[in-house]
Amino acid sequence: MNTTFFGFAVLLFLGTVLAVEGLYLYWSSRHGPRAKRFAARIELGSADAQAKVQPLSILKQRMLSDSPLIVRLLSDIPFVHSIDSKLRQAGSKMTVGRFIGYTCAAAVAGLAIGSALALSFVAQLAIAGMLAVLPWLKVCRDRSQRLRQIERQLPDAADSIARALRAGHSFASALAMLSEELAAPLGAEFRIAFDEINFGVSMNTALYNMTERVPLDDLRYFVIAVLIQRESGGNLAEILSNIGFIIRERLKLFAKVRALSAEGRLSGWVLALLPFVVIGVLSILSPGFIKIFWTDPAAEKLAGLCLGLMTLGILWMRKIVRIRV
The missing domain is CATH 1.10.287 (Helix Hairpins)
Known part of the structure; x- marks a missing residue:
């Protein structure tokens, strides 16, 4: 083999590799992920961007659907966020898009059943409406059971926090111990609040978020007592013990009324x-x-x-x- 030709081939190969590498580096420096991150940081640091951009949140956002297209479609519907709030309060991991899909599927099944039975159109609509309501009734039932279970756990939780405070622990550490010792679902809610505090969310905001996830009057009284004590001072352990006693007595009265x-x-x-x-x-x-x-x-x-x-x-x-x- 000619030595000159062999050397030319080697040099041509090296030149091609270097050219491809150079083009890749040039593209990466202009349009690569790192360049995009740098450009985004520079844009966020500018005065115009700071005036336009919304404040970032360190809290995990719940998605309306797994599909970005469905998320864009559902974002314009006014009652979607209310449905998402009910699903979250029920402890369901189902998204709003999937819930609406189940509802539509149940309605279509009702129409198919009415058509198979040769019923009138009004009767078909009635059957479709009854079946379409079933997913919502299931969510309402799960939400009611979960809130009732949390309400039963709340007096013991208030007493446990009071004992931890008397032992010398801070309120945040008491939340941490309670989230590990208390069973779900209230233990999981305290774990979420404690994690938010650890990630830098203020105590007031973390407790307010917990009342949004668990819309119970007793829990609101618990949070209000904690927030007032943080502002004005006082014996928080005694306050929480009294709240636990009041909630326990109210549950006894409610059980008696329910029996009657x-x-x-x-x-x-x-x-x-x-x-x-x-x-x-x-x-x-x-x-x-x-x-x-x-x-x-x-x-x-x-x-x-x-x-x-x-x-x-x-x-x-x-x-x-x-x-x-």
Whole structure:
């Protein structure tokens, strides 16, 4: 092999490699990730950017959906953030986009069932509406159970913090110990508040965020007592012990009222479910007799009127047996 040709090939290879490397370095210095970070920092440091940019938050933001497109679509809907707040209070990891997807799927399933049964369009819409409400009812049920469980844990939590303060610990360290010793869900909420404080969030903001995640009046009283003591001073351990005693006594009174109103609530459930049970039994035993409700227009109007009166009666009985303590 010619030595000159071999040397030329080697030099050509090295020149190509160096040219490619130079082009890569040039592109990286202008458009690479590090260059973008530097440009963003310089822009944030400028006066114009500081006047326009929103203040950054060190708190973790909850996403409305896993898809950026769906997030942009949901951001313009006014009640989306309310749904997200209910999901967060229920302790659900489901996003708003997935929740709306489940709701739409349930409505479509209701329409398909009504079409398969050859029902009228009004009956199909009624079935679709009832099935579409099921995901929301599930969220409300989980939220109610979670808040009730937190309310039962709160007196013990107040007593534990009071004992920790009497032992000489600070309020923040008492939160840390309580987050490790107390079971979920209240222990997890205290852990989130303690982590926010560790990351630099003020005590007032961390406790306020906890009341947003857990909308309980007893927890608000607990937070208000802590914040007032931080401003004006006083024996916080004694205050928390009194709050724990008051919450415990209130829960006892609520349990007594609930036991006394159990008969009225049971009567309400029986009166509300009895017509649907009768219609279901008649649909099985005598389909021709009950078919008039789905075919005759007058029967459909009468059924709609009955449903409206039943709804009014259920709401009225619920108002009677629901006693706030």
